[in-house]
Amino acid sequence: MTVTYPIRIIGDPILRQRASEITDITPALVKLADDMLTTMYEAPGVGLAAPQIGVDRRIFVYDIGDGPGVIINPVIAETSGEWVYKEGCLSIPDMAWDLVRPKEVHLLGKDLNGNDVDIEADELLARCFQHEVDHLDGVLVVERLNADQRKEAMKIIRQRDMALLKG
Ligand code: ZN
Numbered sequence: 735m736t737v738t739y740p741i742r743i744i745g746d747p748i749l750r751q752r753a754s755e756i757t758d759i760t761p762a763l764v765k766l767a768d769d770m771l772t773t774m775y776e777a778p779g780v781g782l783a784a785p786q787i788g789v790d791r792r793i794f795v796y797d798i799g800d801g802p803g804v805i806i807n808p809v810i811a812e813t814s815g816e817w818v819y820k821e822g823c824l825s826i827p828d829m830a831w832d833l834v835r836p837k838e839v840h841l842l843g844k845d846l847n848g849n850d851v852d853i854e855a856d857e858l859l860a861r862c863f864q865h866e867v868d869h870l871d872g873v874l875v876v877e878r879l880n881a882d883q884r885k886e887a888m889k890i891i892r893q894r895d896m897a898l899l900k901g
Contacts, residue, residue, distance in 0.1 A: 738773045739787035744826045744874060744891060748785050753792045753870045756806050759848050763793070767804045767846055770795045779824045781862045783869030786825050794866035798858050805851055808843035808867050819861050823875045829890065831883050833875065835864050 742749055756763065766789065774782035774795055783794040792807045815837030822830035839860040843851045855863050865875065876887050 736772045737769045738776050739769065741773065741777065741782075741786050741824050742788055744823075744876070745895065746788075746825075748788055748790065749825055749869070749874060750872045751785065751790065752872050753783075753785050754790050756791050756793060756844075759806070759844075759846060763791075763806075764846055766791075767793065767795060771797070771802050771804075774824075777824050780858075781866045782824065783866045785869055785872070792870045794870065796859075796862050796866065798862055800859075804846050805841065805863075805866075806844040806846070808841055808851075808863070808870065810839050810864065810867055811842050812840040813860075813864075814838045817857060817861070819858070821861065821865065821875055821878075823865070825869075826875065826887075826891070829887060831875070831879055831887070833878055835861060835878070839863050841867075 770782050770784065770787065773787060780798050781794060781796040784791045794805055794808065796803050813836035816834050817837035818832055818834050820830045821833045837860060838854065838856050841851070841853045841855060841863050845851050876884055879887060
């Protein structure tokens, strides 16, 4: 049976840790990937990394509209160009920022069958890969903002935290 997980929100320490390498592809890992996809579709989002559901493993799932994908131990081997896109994060709800990142990336990793993955991604797919690999390195999108964007974002996030404390 498929399970959905609550998504961890900024402030949760697991979002700031480098996730651990995956050494074995077990049935439990295959099940985790399936549950991550269900969680991502329900959110809804176009990508989800394991730390976002509290799991310390280097795996992410994605679907930018071309069908689901799962990448294990991803590495961005090369990047090129620049592209501006309004980027948000399921772990920082209801916020998004115009952000410049490389337009193309070359992603390496493994799939759930243990086969090598080698993808030349562009634009939205490239953006998704960069965002998810950042999650596996403990980096949130707020760290990619310029100083002004970041100041404003942290102010709003702090105000929300205070509102939560008040109930
Ligand atoms: Zn995110």
